[in-house]
Amino acid sequence: MMTIEQFIDRRLEQQQEAAEFALQLEHDFRDSGREIEYQWVRLVRPKHSRTAPSAVFVPGVLTPKQTLRHVAVLRLIFGEHAPDEHHRCSVCRDSGSSGDHDTTAWPCPTVREMAALWSDHRDYRAEWAIDRR
Ligand SMILES: [Zn+2]
Known part of the structure; x- marks a missing residue:
């Protein structure tokens, strides 16, 4: 069974591969004199809503370069939260415990929130979710 580290590593790897592939396509397009334009998606207010704006534009997808920057930031954060030799996070501290120096399991x-970015993936395990009770 896949560990949360393997799961996150694999998702980041896949995103990076897809972004690098798309970036190569972008270069190929430009080299052949064509341009790629990333479209924003127009969301229109439902008829029954009076408060929502009539139309908003949201990014449909991240551009490949944006995706690579996202992946780099996620890798940085993931690396900082690596487990120590006691299998505790080397950064996070449990709040509300007796001492404020207790590291988090x-x-x-x-890291759990990061994994939840792909909570709809078939390899995501429900036990990684944060208990919000
Ligand atoms: Zn942490």
């Missing part, structure tokens, strides 16, 4: 909430 691995995987810490930051």
Whole structure:
């Protein structure tokens, strides 16, 4: 069974591969004199809503370069929250415990939230979710 580290590593790897592939396509397009334009998606207010704006534009997808920057930031954060030799997060501290120096058990909430980015993936395990009760 896949660990949360393997799961996150694999998702980041896949995103990076897809972004690098798309970036190569972008270069190929430009080299052949064509341009790629990333479209924003127009969302229109439902008829029954009076408060929502009539139309808003949201990014449909991240551009490949944006995706690579996202992946780099996620890798940085993931690396900072690596488990120590006691299988505790090397950054996070448990709040509300007797001392404020108690490290958090691995995987810490930051890593769990990161994994939840892909909670609809078939390899995501419900036990990684943060208990919000
Ligand atoms: Zn942490």
